[in-house]
Amino acid sequence: MSEQKRIHLIVERQNDNNSSSYTEEFKVPYRSGMNVIAALMEIQRNPKNTKGENVAPVAWESNCLEEICGACMMVINGKPRQACTALIDNLEQPIKLQPARTFPVVRDLVVDRSRMFDALKRVKAWVPIDGTYDLGPGPRMAERDRQWAYELSKCFTCGACVEACPNVNEKTSFIGPFAISQVRLFNTHPTGAMHSHERIEALMGEGGIHECGNSQNCVQVCPKNIPLTTSIAAMNGQVNRYALTSWLRK
């Protein structure tokens, strides 16, 4: 057993939001095809650090394990990404795991992403269809638009774009790139478009689209390759047009 190949992990840990962080190193047995989550499960199975001390197992979040839920986003070797698709074979060792610190840390690699949900609520990122009677089928969507809108719908609120954005920091209130892209998605939806002005008004609000500084890190880190910068530019056009002409109609 002693000759078995081991994976070297350096984990940035923290007991809760108020305590200070520390790093702890682990060496876990290697199996072929492992991802970062499998390595974290090995720590859970045998929570011993490299000094041989028994420690509390590292806490993390994950669900689907197929890059569809967004829950396991963490900073792996300096870049925010999903731990499930971060294969050990493709990573340089030692593998450095950190929580996405743009969010409040709950414990170890677990962060509180409520601000993303709040942002989606603020920009009304949904299609309102509830009523007291059957509203019937909605209007059809052009196939040409459906194709790119589908790409935007792949957003699973993982927060990688929020983590990488320099304009999301303690001095600003920027809601983040994903929310702007979601406005574009729902303003394109033929039924969602009936409430487009409400979402545009929200993007003009505090921490809205104007906080974007075009560093374009978001599009680089998005695990679903969503054209976030295209969405931002397209929404800039929509928002400015609305802002500059709406008062003329009042």
Next chain:
Amino acid sequence: MEQQKDFWFRRLHSLMGVIPVSVFLAFHLFVNSTATLGAERYNESVAGIAGLPFLKIIEFLFIFLPLLYHGVYGMYIAFTSGYNAGRYTWFRNQMFVWHRISGVITFIFVVWHLWTTRFSGNAANFDMVAAIVENPVQFWFMIIGVVASAFHLANGLWGFLIHWGVTVGPRSQKISAYAMGGIWLILSAVGVSALLAFKNTLA
């Protein structure tokens, strides 16, 4: 309804950066380059501008106020932005940082430039500028100021086209980046040629 003042402040900042500040800078550098044709031609163009009607009002409303707003609000933006180009070294993120660095340099430069020319109490003419660039420290500071402000203009124009929803897709943004690189080089060359002309005549 939530506050939308930040939105308007930002958009005004973006608009002012191009109209009139960028337009003025391009015009200013171009007029300065008449120095390459000799002191007399330069003094003629300065006199031509000095002879415009309502000059004080034009200067105040279309140069001084927009420049002050763009500069002061720009400082606020530069110092509230986060910087993570050390962690994310992608080209656009580096440009994001350089845009703010060049903005701060330009701000300091413009204050000094106004102090030593417009508000120096001396008559604006070829000899006044030649006396400034005679000092090598001041000469190099002006070179840096011209190149930094030309960069800030070009890169700012790239961002302006996105902030106003003109260049939407990645391909158009890339083409615009190349075009803006060209604008930077051309404006820098025009500005530096004038400074060299001021320097060389004294020597």
